[in-house]
Amino acid sequence: MRxxxxxxxxxxxxLGSGKTGTEHFWIQxxxxxxxxxxxxxxxxxxxxxxxxxxxxxxxxxxxxxNAILLAAFSIAMFWHAKLGIQVVIEDYVHTRASEIALxxxxxxxxxxxxxxxxxAITRIALTA
Amino acid sequence: xxxxxxxxxxxxxxxxxQITMVMSILHRASGVGLTxxxxxxxxxxxxxxxxxxxxxxxxHIVGSPIGMLLLFxxxxxxxxxxxNGIRHLMWDAGRxxxxxxxxxSGYTVGALTVxxxxxxxxLALGVV
Numbered sequence: 001m002r003x004x005x006x007x008x009x010x011x012x013x014x015l016g017s018g019k020t021g022t023e024h025f026w027i028q029x030x031x032x033x034x035x036x037x038x039x040x041x042x043x044x045x046x047x048x049x050x051x052x053x054x055x056x057x058x059x060x061x062x063x064x065x066n067a068i069l070l071a072a073f074s075i076a077m078f079w080h081a082k083l084g085i086q087v088v089i090e091d092y093v094h095t096r097a098s099e100i101a102l103x104x105x106x107x108x109x110x111x112x113x114x115x116x117x118x119x120a121i122t123r124i125a126l127t128a
Numbered sequence: 129x130x131x132x133x134x135x136x137x138x139x140x141x142x143x144x145x146q147i148t149m150v151m152s153i154l155h156r157a158s159g160v161g162l163t164x165x166x167x168x169x170x171x172x173x174x175x176x177x178x179x180x181x182x183x184x185x186x187x188h189i190v191g192s193p194i195g196m197l198l199l200f201x202x203x204x205x206x207x208x209x210x211x212n213g214i215r216h217l218m219w220d221a222g223r224x225x226x227x228x229x230x231x232x233s234g235y236t237v238g239a240l241t242v243x244x245x246x247x248x249x250x251l252a253l254g255v256v
Contacts, residue, residue, distance in 0.1 A: 032213050039210050043248055050252040054183035058176055081163040113170045120173035
């Protein structure tokens with residue numbers, strides 16, 4: 001099999017991180033900070049909508065800053081969720097085929113969730 | 129993948145339960161729960177975007193006992209994950225690693241989770 005006498009560690013050493021070693025960690029933190037800033041605003045907006053009828057709720061969602069921040073929140077949230085679920089899959093799923101299938105499902109569903117949310121927010125903002 | 133009977137780590141069954149591991153497990157569990165909640169938020173936004181009957185029905189479901197129970201779980205998970213996430217960011221910055229500090233920040237997160245979640249629902253339900 002192996003045609004040189006070096007150990008696996010010896011061959012891996014010095015090759016660096018494969019260029020994306022800290023990307024997952026870093027984006028998880030960047031989206032975490034974005035969400036930490038946006039969540040208090042989100043909770044405030046949702047609490048202000050408690051008991052409102054649908055038209056009033058739509059008008060609240062349609063206000064420019066509400067729509068903009070909610071779109072930002074949705075993108076950061078689904079991105080952060082995708083990264084988190086990815087780690088859960090990596091930790092617990094040890095059959096390669098299932099693991100790849102779940103990674104694809106996670107990526108597709110979180111991407112769709114973000115696109116659907118931004119679409120819905122845009123539609124509310126333009127029609128309410 | 130060939131599975132061989134080898135011990136897996138961590139050996140949860142021989143661990144004495146301690147707040148550090150409980151908070152770590154809850155952080156992951158709340159993260160998975162919040163991912164489901166993210167899709168709930170996307171569903172609600174899509175219904176609100178449709179307007180008319182669909183929006184009215186969505187508001188009705190959100191205000192129903194089951195909807196409120198899910199919202200309560202969502203708010204609890206959100207507050208916990210946010211506060212414990214800040215604890216993680218503090219560690220990322222290299223602070224708070226002494227064991228007494230780890231315990232202190234853990235209990236602080238637990239207490240503040242209860243305080244903020246109660247506060248949100250007091251405001252949402254207009255109790256005061």
